[in-house]
Amino acid sequence: MSVSSPHRKSRRAENSRGPKNAPDATLVEDVEPSGDIQDEEKPLRYIIQNLERTYGTPENRRGPRADPLNMLVQIILSQATSDTNSDRTFAALKKRFPTWDAVLRARESTLADTIRSGGLANQKAAVIRDVLRQIREQCGALDLSFLHDLPTEDAVRYLSGFRGIGPKTVACTLLFACRKNVFPLDTHIFRILRRVGLLPQKCTDARAHELMNRIVPEDKFYSFHVNLIRHGRALCRPRDPLCEQCPIVEYCDYGQTLI
Numbered sequence: 001m002s003v004s005s006p007h008r009k010s011r012r013a014e015n016s017r018g019p020k021n022a023p024d025a026t027l028v029e030d031v032e033p034s035g036d037i038q039d040e041e042k043p044l045r046y047i048i049q050n051l052e053r054t055y056g057t058p059e060n061r062r063g064p065r066a067d068p069l070n071m072l073v074q075i076i077l078s079q080a081t082s083d084t085n086s087d088r089t090f091a092a093l094k095k096r097f098p099t100w101d102a103v104l105r106a107r108e109s110t111l112a113d114t115i116r117s118g119g120l121a122n123q124k125a126a127v128i129r130d131v132l133r134q135i136r137e138q139c140g141a142l143d144l145s146f147l148h149d150l151p152t153e154d155a156v157r158y159l160s161g162f163r164g165i166g167p168k169t170v171a172c173t174l175l176f177a178c179r180k181n182v183f184p185l186d187t188h189i190f191r192i193l194r195r196v197g198l199l200p201q202k203c204t205d206a207r208a209h210e211l212m213n214r215i216v217p218e219d220k221f222y223s224f225h226v227n228l229i230r231h232g233r234a235l236c237r238p239r240d241p242l243c244e245q246c247p248i249v250e251y252c253d254y255g256q257t258l259i
């Protein structure tokens with residue numbers, strides 16, 4: 001069941017657009033100069049609320065101080081494969097190499113063979129070893145637990161400094177392991193937010209992360225992230241989205257063009 005909002009902005013209705021003829025101007029960019037962001041938080045709150053009514057309110061069940069380096073490697077392994085497959089690959093990696101030092105000492109080909117079932121094995125093995133090497137050079141030890149105690153901005157800046165680590169990996173590591181308010185965007189989330197009108201049609205990865213970090217309510221980073229992925233799999237599919245069943249159609253520029 002959806003919750004209707006009396007606050008849907010008239011500009012959004014006036015500017016309703018589909019994916020083909022969408023102008024670059026966006027709700028988020030529109031509000032930047034005037035600081036009018038609070039008005040935008042109202043529909044966003046309703047979007048989050050309707051998604052929670054449909055998909056539940058997911059909670060981060062990892063411990064409050066999960067290991068950020070484990071998480072970073074898990075996120076690298078999760079690229080372009082299913083959750084089940086990447087969990088299996090990570091388990092195989094930990095079984096073969098009990099410590100990160102052992103991973104760093106191993107031949108890259110051995111590491112790639114160990115994670116082969118997760119796909120893109122050569123590429124992922126190279127990234128993992130390169131990141132571990134950089135961490136050891138910078139920290140002196142293969143340990144990122146200090147990230148828990150850094151302010152969010154500093155933690156983001158630190159992880160972003162590594163070669164091969166993009167904004168999504170940084171955000172997933174900090175949100176999942178450290179419970180910091182950093183919003184990760186994957187392909188499902190990009191697609192939905194563009195259709196809804198919360199992101200421009202053309203927007204860099206880094207810019208999109210920055211924009212969402214500014215507007216997602218503090219207590220909703222995890223729930224909104226997980227539910228957008230659920231929504232992208234269930235209804236807002238890449239092709240033929242099921243807008244007629246969608247709990248947020250009222251707030252979606254693309255959905256409004258179909259009504």
Ligand code: SF4
Pocket residue numbers: 192195196235236237241242243244246247248249252253254255256
């Ligand atoms: S209305 Fe359609 S395009 Fe918009 S979020 Fe819902 S399923 Fe996706």
